Amino acid sequence: MTDHRRSRRTRKPLAKSTTSAKNTEKVDLNVAKVSEIAEVETDQLVKQATDKNLKVRASLISKKFELSQNEKFKEVFGIGKDSREIKDFWALRNINFDVYDGEAVGIVGLNGSGKSTLLNIIDKSLSATTGELAINGEVSYIAIGAGLKAGLTGRDNIRLKGTMMGMTKQEINEKMEEIISFSELGPFIDRQVKDYSSGMRSKLAFSIAVNQDPDILIIDEALSVGDSTFAAKSAKKMFEFRERGKTIFVVSHNASQIQKWTDKVIWLHYGEVKEYGPTKDVLPKYQTFVNWFNRLSKEQQEQYKLDRRQEQLDYSVEALKQEVVDNSSEILGQESLEIIDETIAKSKNRAKLSWLSKCIMAICFVFMMFTLGVSVKGGGLNNASSPKPSKIGAPKSAPSTSSSQKSTANSSQKSTASTSKKSSSKAIETFDYVVQDGDTVSGIAAAYGISSDEILKLNPKLDPTLITVGMTLKLPKSVEGKASTVADDAASDTTTADDTTTDTVTTDDTTQTDSGYTDDTYVPAPSYQAPSTDAPAPEVPTASAETPAVETPSVEDPTVETPEVSQ
Numbered sequence: 001m002t003d004h005r006r007s008r009r010t011r012k013p014l015a016k017s018t019t020s021a022k023n024t025e026k027v028d029l030n031v032a033k034v035s036e037i038a039e040v041e042t043d044q045l046v047k048q049a050t051d052k053n054l055k056v057r058a059s060l061i062s063k064k065f066e067l068s069q070n071e072k073f074k075e076v077f078g079i080g081k082d083s084r085e086i087k088d089f090w091a092l093r094n095i096n097f098d099v100y101d102g103e104a105v106g107i108v109g110l111n112g113s114g115k116s117t118l119l120n121i122i123d124k125s126l127s128a129t130t131g132e133l134a135i136n137g138e139v140s141y142i143a144i145g146a147g148l149k150a151g152l153t154g155r156d157n158i159r160l161k162g163t164m165m166g167m168t169k170q171e172i173n174e175k176m177e178e179i180i181s182f183s184e185l186g187p188f189i190d191r192q193v194k195d196y197s198s199g200m201r202s203k204l205a206f207s208i209a210v211n212q213d214p215d216i217l218i219i220d221e222a223l224s225v226g227d228s229t230f231a232a233k234s235a236k237k238m239f240e241f242r243e244r245g246k247t248i249f250v251v252s253h254n255a256s257q258i259q260k261w262t263d264k265v266i267w268l269h270y271g272e273v274k275e276y277g278p279t280k281d282v283l284p285k286y287q288t289f290v291n292w293f294n295r296l297s298k299e300q301q302e303q304y305k306l307d308r309r310q311e312q313l314d315y316s317v318e319a320l321k322q323e324v325v326d327n328s329s330e331i332l333g334q335e336s337l338e339i340i341d342e343t344i345a346k347s348k349n350r351a352k353l354s355w356l357s358k359c360i361m362a363i364c365f366v367f368m369m370f371t372l373g374v375s376v377k378g379g380g381l382n383n384a385s386s387p388k389p390s391k392i393g394a395p396k397s398a399p400s401t402s403s404s405q406k407s408t409a410n411s412s413q414k415s416t417a418s419t420s421k422k423s424s425s426k427a428i429e430t431f432d433y434v435v436q437d438g439d440t441v442s443g444i445a446a447a448y449g450i451s452s453d454e455i456l457k458l459n460p461k462l463d464p465t466l467i468t469v470g471m472t473l474k475l476p477k478s479v480e481g482k483a484s485t486v487a488d489d490a491a492s493d494t495t496t497a498d499d500t501t502t503d504t505v506t507t508d509d510t511t512q513t514d515s516g517y518t519d520d521t522y523v524p525a526p527s528y529q530a531p532s533t534d535a536p537a538p539e540v541p542t543a544s545a546e547t548p549a550v551e552t553p554s555v556e557d558p559t560v561e562t563p564e565v566s567q
């Protein structure tokens with residue numbers, strides 16, 4: 001018989017506790033009562049109950065996962081499987097244990113044995129189907145990335161968590177550097193969490209959690225993904241925690257971590273507590289089981305898992321009640337049955353709500369079908385009464401409208417610039433000028449009696465610092481053939497709009513033909529893109545700008561995983 005079963009038979013389950021002083025008192029009173037009763041059966045439990053404060057008590061906890069929404073839908077509308085064939089899955093069954101101040105409890109078990117489900121119930125992010133959980137203190141749950149908002153930066157996640165824990169802005173700011181320093185994330189603290197590796201997420205989650213100073217710390221595999229240095233540092237922090245009387249739950253598939261870090265172990269086996277007791281007793285038993293399991297053939301392992309899962313499917317509230325009756329004394333059994341009935345009644349209330357949502361779903365479905373019917377009918381009438389839209393015109397205009405609607409503020413700005421450019425291109429007729437050796441934008445501008453700015457407006461993709469021989473520039477048609485001379489030393493000129501270079505050399509259009517470059521054969525320099533009136537124009541440089549703004553590519557590539565920083 002395991003510890004948990006002995007304790008379940010002899011104790012009176014607690015009412016749900018919260019963090020209030022009143023409830024703390026309630027828990028303590030019950031601990032005394034438990035120790036009184038437990039004296040008969042377990043000396044160790046009595047000692048613990050009298051020496052320490054009870055932190056967490058799980059009584060008759062079971063968790064049934066309901067049908068998936070898809071299956072529910074089928075069930076509601078009688079489609080597909082016979083609803084009687086669909087069974088609920090009991091991820092946890094009749095879980096009972098007590099954990100005291102300053103205890104580090106390891107939770108072990110094969111994949112799918114219910115470890116995370118149990119921790120989620122302790123964390124209150126999941127509700128139990130039956131039973132009660134008495135918790136005396138604040139709980140902080142650390143799993144890989146759990147509770148972190150992927151779209152926020154690490155720093156903003158720290159702020160968010162702090163705010164959720166009721167910290168003031170000043171308190172958060174005071175803690176900020178300590179948390180960042182512990183996390184070892186350095187500059188990456190200002191990157192979005194979605195760009196973090198699992199190790200980085202875990203580091204952030206751990207750093208936030210330990211600095212929140214919770215009463216109960218839950219670590220769900222979070223230290224299995226980071227580097228060993230960080231794991232060691234975190235373990236040290238955990239021990240400090242434990243010494244201050246805090247309670248820790250650790251889930252890990254790493255037996256040596258469990259051995260080093262925990263005092264007690266809960267061995268979960270397909271939703272049931274197989275063993276609960278001191279690590280030195282339970283861990284070897286679990287390891288013996290794992291070794292045995294690993295020696296089975298693949299087929300035998302599959303069969304074993306199927307059989308256990310079948311038990312989880314076959315479980316029911318009636319089966320739980322029968323277990324209680326079989327294992328409890330008359331009085332405690334009666335109280336336990338009451339607790340089960342109470343929690344089931346609560347879950348029935350939830351089921352009523354779910355019926356309400358089923359009704360809403362059904363109404364929505366009928367409404368959708370009705371609307372669809374009307375629109376199909378309406379579409380037919382429209383076809384009959386309205387002129388058919390042009391087969392050519394409609395498809396062409398529709399995508400352009402929708403794409404402009406979908407465009408971002410930035411792209412719509414570009415699109416506006418493009419439109420204005422298009423209209424200005426239409427207004428200003430242009431001719432092609434082929435750049436000669438020694439030409440500069442300002443030199444060309446001076447030669448044609450126009451400003452450099454005008455040239456840049458007509459050639460929005462032009463980088464004046466990268467002007468190369470043979471490049472084609474658009475110039476106003478109005479100045480075609482009016483070139484005087486281009487400065488010999490123009491190459492050293494800048495491209496300011498108010499450039500007043502006067503030294504010029506002659507250039508003419510014939511040069512373009514002589515050079516042999518045409519629009520078809522000319523290959524522009526890599527940085528140069530031939531101006532196109534269809535291409536969206538970048539922001540037009542201001543008249544005073546020395547050079548147009550060049551977009552700087554992001555130095556940090558969010559797709560590149562950052563190597564873990566180790567101390």
Ligand SMILES: Nc1ncnc2c1ncn2[C@@H]1O[C@H](COP(=O)(O)OP(=O)(O)OP(=O)(O)O)[C@@H](O)[C@H]1O
Binds near residue numbers: 066089110115
């Ligand atoms: N939301 C859910 N709906 C249905 N079944 C679920 C749900 N969540 C978990 N389960 C099932 O409950 C069982 C327990 O899952 P849980 O994640 O708690 O196991 P675990 O011991 O933490 O596993 P692992 O070691 O792989 O993390 C599994 O069989 C799982 O498939």
